[in-house]
Amino acid sequence: MIKPLNYSIMDVLWSPIRALSAKKIMVMTLSLLVSLLIYNLFTYLAFWIDNDDISTIFNVYAFFPFYKMIFGNLSAQFLFYFGILCSVLTIMLGFTGVSILEIEIIRGNRFMSPFAAIKFALKRFKQLFLAELGIALFIGFIILLFMLFGLVGRIPYIGEWIYSILFVIPNLIIAILTVFIFAVFCVSVFLLPSVTAAERKGEAFQSILETFSTIILQPLRWCYYTVWILVSAKLASFVYAYFCYRSVQFIAWTTSITGGENLKSLVKSSMALLPIRSDVVYHACNIFPGVDFSFSLVKYAKFASHGPVSYLMAFMVFVIFASVIGYFLTVLAVGQTRAYVVIRYLKDGYKIDNEEPEHAVKPRSEIIE
Numbered sequence: 001m002i003k004p005l006n007y008s009i010m011d012v013l014w015s016p017i018r019a020l021s022a023k024k025i026m027v028m029t030l031s032l033l034v035s036l037l038i039y040n041l042f043t044y045l046a047f048w049i050d051n052d053d054i055s056t057i058f059n060v061y062a063f064f065p066f067y068k069m070i071f072g073n074l075s076a077q078f079l080f081y082f083g084i085l086c087s088v089l090t091i092m093l094g095f096t097g098v099s100i101l102e103i104e105i106i107r108g109n110r111f112m113s114p115f116a117a118i119k120f121a122l123k124r125f126k127q128l129f130l131a132e133l134g135i136a137l138f139i140g141f142i143i144l145l146f147m148l149f150g151l152v153g154r155i156p157y158i159g160e161w162i163y164s165i166l167f168v169i170p171n172l173i174i175a176i177l178t179v180f181i182f183a184v185f186c187v188s189v190f191l192l193p194s195v196t197a198a199e200r201k202g203e204a205f206q207s208i209l210e211t212f213s214t215i216i217l218q219p220l221r222w223c224y225y226t227v228w229i230l231v232s233a234k235l236a237s238f239v240y241a242y243f244c245y246r247s248v249q250f251i252a253w254t255t256s257i258t259g260g261e262n263l264k265s266l267v268k269s270s271m272a273l274l275p276i277r278s279d280v281v282y283h284a285c286n287i288f289p290g291v292d293f294s295f296s297l298v299k300y301a302k303f304a305s306h307g308p309v310s311y312l313m314a315f316m317v318f319v320i321f322a323s324v325i326g327y328f329l330t331v332l333a334v335g336q337t338r339a340y341v342v343i344r345y346l347k348d349g350y351k352i353d354n355e356e357p358e359h360a361v362k363p364r365s366e367i368i369e
Helices: 015-019 022-049 054-061 074-107 114-123 125-154 159-165 167-198 204-217 219-259 261-272 279-284 298-302 308-348
Strands: 286-288 291-294
Touching: 015 074, 015 219, 015 308, 022 054, 022 074, 022 114, 022 308, 074 114, 074 125, 074 167, 074 308, 114 125, 125 159, 125 167, 125 204, 159 167, 167 204, 167 308, 204 219, 204 308, 219 261, 219 279, 219 286, 219 308, 261 298, 261 308, 279 286, 279 308
Parallel strands: none
Antiparallel strands: 286 291
16 A cells, blocks of 8 residues: 655655665665766776876775866866766766656555666656756856857947946846756756656656746745755664664674684775775764764774775675665655655646556556555
């Protein structure tokens, strides 16, 4: 039985529970790992083109070169930012996969597989890309117009007068509109995948229209829904991280009873191979930024070992940690999806849960009470 929607904040409050699904976390974690792989590939290519010492950089940053990168070569800068773009789009595909899983549950189908969700997300890549490209091109067009208008100031005698007269109307109005569009462009990373998953026809223009109308017509509601989603996602991911931490300790302790202390040492040495002193790990193990309530992994940094099996175990521990970040992002995706469904009803009177599932396994009457 699938609980019907209330079309209120109550539908959003349960996002951390709705996100605690193995297939949703798997889809999001997989996209996170692929995104990290793409980021590393293009970042190290940029270092190579910039004639930097790759081995030295790898010894410092390993697979997490999340530092302010400065490249002297223009091609290296292009590769680096192109890698960031591809990584963000990959994360958005993960959001789309999680969103379609939640949308199908809302429609009455809880049996959609994670592989079907991934296939759906890949199918909607063109829609996501064109929607983001359309918004970006519009912003770029406005910037170009302002750059051309700047040439007016070079006209002798009257140029600065024209610039001053038109500074408020229409320039300020256009600038305010552009800043708003840029803000929507930033938040579209989280909202657009949910809109895309809910759209049946896969039209980029319709996704742009629904994204803007959601924020324009229900700005306060969307904002406080999003604030709650972010807060609950951080709290829930901290609890999930703590349980993963204690579970790894439990496995190491119980298996060492019969397998010997070398198994416990293997787990410790594998954790030492990971960047456990990084800011990402610190914030994942801390309940909220600025609040000193956390657990620490730094004590395991002294058990370093470079045997082949230690690297294999380090990869397994890394996947567990990636699932922590994946769960945080899953809560964001599920929360935004449920928020969009509620707001879509409040602004248009349209109930997405009345739609037939796209990937139904059973008749709707057998699933919904």
